[in-house]
Amino acid sequence: MDAATRERLLGRLRAVVGDRYAFADPYEVRLYQYDASPETALPDVVVIPGTAAEVAQVVKICADAEVPITARSAASSLAGGTVPVQRGVVITFARMDRILEIDADNLRAVVEPGVVNLSLSQALRPHGYYYVPDPSSQGACTIGGNVGTNAGGPHTLLYGVTVNHVTGLELALASGELVQVGGRKAGSASGYDLTGLFVGSEGTMGIATKIWVKIQPLPPVQKTLMAVYPDVETASNAVSAIVRSGILPAAIEMMDKLSIQAIEAASHAGYPLDAGAVLLLEVDGIPELVEELGERMAKVCRESGASEVRVAKDEAERQALWKGRKGAFSAMGRLSPDFYVMDGVVPRTKLPETLAKIDAISARTGYKICNVFHAGDGNLHPLVLFDAFKPGQYEAVLRIGDEILKLCADAGGSVTGEHGIGLEKRENIRYIFSDDDLEVMDRIRHVFDPHGLMNPGKVFPGEVVEGSAPSRAPDHAPRRAANVAGGDEIWV
Amino acid sequence: MGLNARVAALPGHEITVEEQQPFRVDDLLPSRVVRPADAQDAARGLRLCDLAPTAVVIWGGGTQMRLGAAPRRYEVALSTERMSRLLEYEPADLTCRVEAGMRLRDLQEALLAQGQRLPLEPPHPDRATVGGMLAANANGLGRARYGTVRDWVIGIAVAYPSGKLARAGGKVVKNVAGYDLMKLHIGALGTLGVIAEVNFKVQTRPQVEATLIAHLDTPAAAVDTGTALARQYLAPAAAVVLDQSALKDCGMTADWRWTLALKFEGYAREVEAARDKATSLIRAAGGRVEGDDVPSRFWHAARDWSAPDGDLVVVRAIVPLTAIHAIFGVLPEDSQVMAQPAAGLVDVRVPAAFAASILRRLRTAGGDQGQVIVAAAPAAVKKELDVWGPPPPGFPIMRALKQALDPNGILNPGRFVGGI
Incomplete structure (x- = not known):
């Protein structure tokens, strides 16, 4: 975009949101060039609208000028979903962060997209309710971003992911219209389920400006157990044994030896350093039931090879165990200057063989690979450790990531469980979908976005990237520093 | 040619x-x-x-x-x-893949053999197929607790008029790759493609099941008790409010006007606590617990009630929980009703002669946050009724989606919302 065009666009956008909330200064827009993935690209203009009506007007102005639009909130996305690869305008939701309504009578909350996930649950707590999906980044990520990626989290094992908890959306469409789909009631009785279709479309169908979510009564008691295993294979088999036993845990998380070492160095969660793998398990319910389930689960863990089963005695211990897990990615800075995270999924029964294959890749290539993941769902997060400043390492790591996703796909799984396809996995999507599958999806995208302006260059393979090519290693330096300091910057 | x-x-x-x-x-x-x-x-x-x-x-x-x-x-x-096979089933993964023509009962029997189930119970599972359940978004009485069809389908293969067979989703329980076309086809009444194969996640069968029947003096008391149960932690697996005639249709006679039927499922301790809690809520609402002696066909008949064989007219309102009273408020005194208060759903069997006027009144009462449709009616009655009601917001997109996937309009033409 040339300077004159940019100035004209900026003027029009400022007329909508005010001078303060639209800017194009190269220094100021730099902040908006990245998310939590290694990819970056500079936007031409950044806009911070204050209302849904302003979002719609911004979209209309961009559509009329044929300028690409990328919605961005906390930018904790791990697949480049909010990186504006075709430049244009980044719309961000820092000002649209209001909880509009807590409607406990109808078991709903109504929020703006910029509401931080955790702050919604905190606001609901005094009413006796919570919002279930809890990505590990929940202290920073927003409900709007969660809708974009159909975010998960440890507790989605029993209760479902974002799409299972969203009943309505107000959308700013590429045409500049605002339209409400779904709403306060449960489910749709007439018309296509556009709410369900939109969730997880990664900003390619429009922008959610208001979100109706289900809220759920808080469980009276939660019990968290840590089970220690000699290796990941025994721990993986234990996961299947627990599922077979008829117990329905609210969460089953696994961490391998390397992860445990990193986590212990960073947060002292209390995981044993000599363990080959640790399972974190949680059950919730009424006190007498949770007591019984806790004992049953501990028994299954021991019978399936756990050398030790520790039950969190109180809320402080429980929080410590979870803090370790949720801070796992940040903790990787203790082991390596950089890491590359995958988000593959395999059927639960394929966990042992998949982990063994990942281990073999690590041995063959010489790159260390940590595993911290949602074991109950079969949702793996292999973290490949590397140093971006060493020539060739980043490229090698990308190849390893590709190989890991291929083996997940070949095991009957998926190339992303909760992070999204974004920019990074566009080619990997071919491992699970044929050209025919993608052609149908592309037709649907064209219905919502006939001119290809809504977060272009994402989700679909083979897009031509215009504007600034994504830059990589040079921009790692500041983030690397944060990682080494054990900063809470990146989660999963 | x-x-x-x-x-x-x-x-x-x-x-x-x-x-x-x-x-x-x-x-x-x-x-x-x-x-x-x-x-x-x-x-x-x-x-x-x-x-x-x-x-x-x-x-x-x-x-x-x-x-x-x-x-x-x-x-x-x-x-x-002819498309009725169970293609894949791995009990340890709690997932399966089936052809769309498979009957629900056959699928549930295969799952039962492994101590598992799909917690969806649409009417007439002995005849209803998996594909039909998706297309009609046919749900049962457990929707408030277990969710609806959209919450259990993890993958789909659809045949399109272009001659292509295209998949979406997959075989794993957590998957965000590509667009979620499962949601698009569920409830689309076959207007966008022919659902050919479906992947489900399934669950372990609950340890214990129990039923509680209560008598309440007014529909308001029955509805309020049902919604109060949904708002607290130990929600029942099903909560149904029935009038006297609907109760009779389900094989029970009673001399009281309104019944709240509750089904509890889960671990034994949980079910026991839930039943105690419900009993105290019912008593606080002035109701009487009538014991748990119900005929074995009660829940099956209740499940099938909204899809009767024959020429009955069934009108369905789906509204926010707090709007259910407004729906009951406009129903004629002697209405035949079965409501699921925790799901904001009211089914009414109406005489054909009054169908149009009742439909109008319900639509006004349901307000702009509700939807009221005709769930079943004979052809002659349908002609006089707007079965779907006004097209919802976002309808231009729906029409464009239809145009994109079925450009010649060959699939179920005219049967869906707004003439789609």
Whole structure:
């Protein structure tokens, strides 16, 4: 975009949101060039609208000028979903962060997209309710971003992911219209389920400006157990044994030896350093039931090879165990200057063989690979450790990531469980979908976005990237520093 | 290609008058029937129909065929009856893949053998197929607790008029790759493609099950107790408010007017605590717990009540929980009602003569946050009714989606919202 065009666009956008909330200064827009993935690209203009009506007007102005639009909130996305690869305008939701309504009578909350996930649950707590999906980044990520990626989290094992908890959306469409789909009631009785279709479309169908979510009564008691295993294979088999036993845990998380070492160095969660793998398990319910389930689960863990089963005695211990897990990615800075995270999924029964294959890749290539993941769902997060400043390492790591996703796909799984396809996995999507599958999806995208302006260059393979090519290693330096300091910057 | 050649190229075969009857939709009969052997075969058949182009109505078990407006045209009946196989089932993964023509009961039996189930109970599982359940978004009485069809489908293969068979989702329980086309096809009444295969996640069967029947003096007290139960932690697996006649339809007679029937499922301790809690809520609402002595067919009859065989008219309101009172407020005194207060759903069987006026009143009472549709009605009555109500916001997108996937409008033409 040339300077004159940019100035004209900026003027029009400022007329909508005010001078303060639209800017194009190269220094100021730099902040908006990245998310939590290694990819970056500079936007031409950044806009911070204050209302849904302003979002719609911004979209209309961009559509009329044929300028690409990328919605961005906390930018904790791990697949480049909010990186504006075709430049244009980044719309961000820092000002649209209001909880509009807590409607406990109808078991709903109504929020703006910029509401931080955790702050919604905190606001609901005094009413006796919570919002279930809890990505590990929940202290920073927003409900709007969660809708974009159909975010998960440890507790989605029993209760479902974002799409299972969203009943309505107000959308700013590429045409500049605002339209409400779904709403306060449960489910749709007439018309296509556009709410369900939109969730997880990664900003390619429009922008959610208001979100109706289900809220759920808080469980009276939660019990968290840590089970220690000699290796990941025994721990993986234990996961299947627990599922077979008829117990329905609210969460089953696994961490391998390397992860445990990193986590212990960073947060002292209390995981044993000599363990080959640790399972974190949680059950919730009424006190007498949770007591019984806790004992049953501990028994299954021991019978399936756990050398030790520790039950969190109180809320402080429980929080410590979870803090370790949720801070796992940040903790990787203790082991390596950089890491590359995958988000593959395999059927639960394929966990042992998949982990063994990942281990073999690590041995063959010489790159260390940590595993911290949602074991109950079969949702793996292999973290490949590397140093971006060493020539060739980043490229090698990308190849390893590709190989890991291929083996997940070949095991009957998926190339992303909760992070999204974004920019990074566009080619990997071919491992699970044929050209025919993608052609149908592309037709649907064209219905919502006939001119290809809504977060272009994402989700679909083979897009031509215009504007600034994504830059990589040079921009790692500041983030690397944060990682080494054990900063809470990146989660999963 | 001339007309004769195009007809000759159509899949399936021409049928006799006797063969036509089972495929009647409202007042229309098809001239051909096609029974694809599998998903690819369905896609090939659909392509031929699209080339003609000729109107196709998709048939599963036929239990929801009275839902929707009468088709504008109807030449070919596409029956999924030969596509009835369980393709994959790995109990340890709690997932399965089935062909769309598989009957719900057959699927549940296969799951039961492994101590598992799909917690969806649409009406008439002995006839209803998996594909029909998706297309009609047919749910049972457990929707408030277990969610609806959209919460259990993890993958789908759909045959399109273009002749392509395209998949979305997959076989794993957590997956965000590509667009979630499962959501698009669930409840689309077969207007965007023929659902050919479905992947489900399933669950372990609950340890214990219990029923509680309570008598309440007013529908308001019954509804309030039902919603209060949904708002607290130990929600029942099903909570149904029935009037005297609906209760009789479910095999029970009673001298009281309103019944709250509760089903509890889960671990033994949980069920016991939930029942105690419900009992105290019912008593606080002035109700009387009538014990748990219910005929074994009670829950099955309640499940099937909203999809009756024959010429009954059923109107369904789906509203926010707090709007249920407004719905009850406009119902005639002697209405035949079955409501699921925790799901904001009210089903009413109405006399054909009053269907239009009751529908109007319910739509006003439901407000702009509610939807009221005709869930079943004979053809003659349907002609006088707006079965779907006004097209919802976002309708231009829905029409464009239809145009994108079925450009010649061959799939169930006219049966869906806004004439889609």
